[in-house]
Amino acid sequence: MQIIEFKNFRGDLLRGVVTKHSGSKGIIFVHGFERNCYEYKFRNIFQGIKDKYSTFRFDFSGCGLSEGKFEDFTVEKSTLEFDSALEAFKRVCPQLKEIVVVGHSIAGCMVVNSLQEKNKFISKVVLFAPAWNQEEILKYYFVRGMYKDKKTITWDNYKRFFSPLKYKLFIKQKKYERKAHWLKNDYFIENIEMDYQDLLSTVTIPLNHILVVQSLVDSKVPIVSNNKVPKEIKQIILRKADHDFEAPSDVKQYLGKVMKFISG
Numbered sequence: 001m002q003i004i005e006f007k008n009f010r011g012d013l014l015r016g017v018v019t020k021h022s023g024s025k026g027i028i029f030v031h032g033f034e035r036n037c038y039e040y041k042f043r044n045i046f047q048g049i050k051d052k053y054s055t056f057r058f059d060f061s062g063c064g065l066s067e068g069k070f071e072d073f074t075v076e077k078s079t080l081e082f083d084s085a086l087e088a089f090k091r092v093c094p095q096l097k098e099i100v101v102v103g104h105s106i107a108g109c110m111v112v113n114s115l116q117e118k119n120k121f122i123s124k125v126v127l128f129a130p131a132w133n134q135e136e137i138l139k140y141y142f143v144r145g146m147y148k149d150k151k152t153i154t155w156d157n158y159k160r161f162f163s164p165l166k167y168k169l170f171i172k173q174k175k176y177e178r179k180a181h182w183l184k185n186d187y188f189i190e191n192i193e194m195d196y197q198d199l200l201s202t203v204t205i206p207l208n209h210i211l212v213v214q215s216l217v218d219s220k221v222p223i224v225s226n227n228k229v230p231k232e233i234k235q236i237i238l239r240k241a242d243h244d245f246e247a248p249s250d251v252k253q254y255l256g257k258v259m260k261f262i263s264g
Contacts, residue, residue, distance in 0.1 A: 012068030016058025032105030036064030
């Protein structure tokens, strides 16, 4: 196991953890919004494959081990960083002929975005709760933020509380303070009318090479937000998992199936 460094398109130094294997298949892990490469769900999968495949867990700029700023986060910026991570992985493990991507939440947007162009290395994709429907998810979070004392705000009723005027004023703000970062409004402007499900029909790998893991009770990325997933995409749907999919009882339900998909 070793930490490697590589630069993004702006020259920021990004870092990740690589394990090497002599085989031709590698696994790259792509974390979600404000997360890092040591997510427990990734660790569970990593423990099962580290002796079979090369692996790479990296952090986007401003997160975890990596330098740079988080505040100018956008899907496009992160897509370019993901592409740089793929190239870094290939440089360190030149024997690789195929790469399987494992991602969480908004990473699903970066991966689908990247797959609009031919990538001869990506063979399969596993996505946990992909936050594809950004247009509506951003509105949903805006309403939940306005009514923090209202636990009754759900995907089914948030539109009743949604104010287009207030939302427009919200997006005009230049910066937003989050738990650990500032975030500029470029991300909101980028995704105000964006549903990355619309890009699934033009990805450059077969749709049955994509596996999506979702939960019926995920309140952060409700399963019903992904209402345009092509039937060719494989799915594992859990009944009680939260957005992190890290509870041991949840891991027990999906881990074997994910491992089989990766290895097949």
